[in-house]
Amino acid sequence: MSEFEIKPGLTGASKQLNFENSKGVVRSAIKRGRPTLYTSYETSMQMVNTNTKKVWLGLLILFALSLPFTSSGGWLHAFTLLTIYAIAGIGLNLLMGYAGQISLGHAFFMGLGAYTAAVVAGDPARNALGFGLDLAIALPLAAIIPGIVGLIVAPLATRVRGLYLAVLTLGLLFIGEQVFKTWSGLSGGAGNGRYSAQRILFGIDLNANTYAVGPFIFTPEVVYYLICLTLLIALAILAKNIARSKVGRAFAAVRDRDIAAEVMGVNLYKTKTLAFALSSAYAGIAGALLSILIGTITPEQWNLFMSIDILAIVVIGGVATISGSIIGAAFVVLLPVILRELTQFIPWLSVSSGGLINVFQLQTILFGTLIVVFVTIESRGLFGLWIRIRNYFKAWPFSY
Amino acid sequence: MSANLQSATTATESTTKKLLEVSNLTLKFGALTTLDSIDFDVNESELFAIIGPNGAGKTSTFNCLSGVYKPQNGSIKLHGEELIGKKPDVIAGLGIARTFQNIELFENLSVLENLMLGKHLKISYNWIEAMLRMGRTRKQETIVRRQTEDIIDFLGLAAVRNTPVNFLPYGVKKRVELGRALAMDPALLLLDEPVAGMNSEETEDMARFILDIRNELNTSMIMVEHDMRLVMDLADRVMVIDFGKKIALGTPDSVQKDTAVISAYLGGATDEVIAEFAGGEV
């Protein structure tokens, strides 16, 4: 590949290393005790590039895998919801955090994914359109169709930015809701709703059986959680790969300085369009998984509140971090559950009405406050707070 | 010996090719004419300087060259290919790279990522390959990283390699911007006030970098600069513009003695000041 030939000139020490196999000449004796000393560019550019990180990540995945076997029904539902919201959050983070394009229309694309899955894999004998196909077909389509719709609206979205983009995507959300409501063959109509996709994956009816493997009991809910978790891990890796590639750098360049980005050779239109389409595809999958989790879907639920929940995930978890979106989703999904549990102990907090304040109100206040705090003080969100705490303890007992 | 030298010079002169040809460049903002029929050309591996008072239209010239502004009239040809009407990213692909007067780095990206962005057009894997991080992606990322490390080495940025650029001091940011432009392997490098706001040590470093780029990479450059000594020391030819008009073009020496230039710069200055200016001690 001739364009990659290394030019003569710009002499420097890096030339003395052997780059044939992209290995440096630093011996392991020097490396010991220096976790961030890399002897090749390959290792320094790996996704998980220190041993400490590898261990933590392994433990975290083990923990996530063990969750369904140690938690009760309500919590399992919450953890499944967490994985789904994390997928939606990662999608919005690609668009908003990385590429810097605000969108309030995320819930519309989630709805689109939900209805795609419902139509493709819905029971033909029920009240609304359904072809009864396998989820192995429905889930990819639930990403592709919203992705394509994202591509179609992107030309509009790439023309405006900031507040105007927020308003435009809000308009999209309203139009979408209206379409869902009126097209009752698709959605069951306003106030009615419809059944979501059947849980049949690779020909196996996931609802039919409970399996026991040694001490582990795989109920349909556990199996569904594990499917969502697997998809989350896969989609998080894909997003992380995008983020650390040429594409991710172009996203960030467009976000930070669009004119300079263009002068460096980044095509603004293509870059924003790709961000929009990718984000819509992630939203679509999340919407489909959500619809299958809850079983019935109504056209009204893909609304501004849902968009704001996902927005809160991005802002609270931290913009432009994939792991942050998972932390943010944990926060946004688990906080209401924890608050509901707390109502047993706190007299002035109630589940629905009565008492000084109810769970929903307290949760709204908390989210609102956190969004304001993070937007103004720590734009890297909870992820950023964690980095700060870690650095503090790294430097301890010194404060610098 | 001297005859030999003579013939060698004429030989190189006859083979110098025009890299950039700008003719009749006119840019208007409403009723305001920012650039008024500017003509100049830049040879292969030449260091061409543009000077002029504030608001003369130097940055606007750069913006026309890199496609950020659309001039109303004229022609800009790089390797004989017309640039006017092309978008900035297309022009970047044709080989023009630039730095900005007011630093325009990607602030939340590290030094490394900023420089690697300069390689954007050299990378050929697509977004699907990026997502799956397939073989070609890995290979190209490693090669680009290695090339970027060379630039980091050259500009002495190793210590701040992974620092987000908004934490860097001004002088270092200017260097990163130069590095980012260099990463593009440009045929023509535009430097907009590379040493503005720098102390004398940083200025010296920057001058050294510019000379090295020229000697080692043979890159043609257009430099806009207020620091007269730098211009006089480095440039092969100098163009002077004032109120969007070209008022002089020639070797640094001839331009320095040009009366139109002196009056543009110094207005109604005394004879002593003019003499001092012509002596190059400004």
Ligand SMILES: Nc1ncnc2c1ncn2[C@@H]1O[C@H](COP(=O)(O)OP(=O)(O)O)[C@@H](O)[C@H]1O
């Ligand atoms: N985008 C713009 N809109 C209106 N006027 C502009 C614009 N850019 C430059 N100008 C005007 O063009 C003139 C030249 O500016 P500039 O090229 O920045 O000068 P300098 O030689 O100091 O770099 C100034 O009078 C400036 O006000």
Ligand SMILES: [Mg+2]
């Ligand atoms: Mg200027």
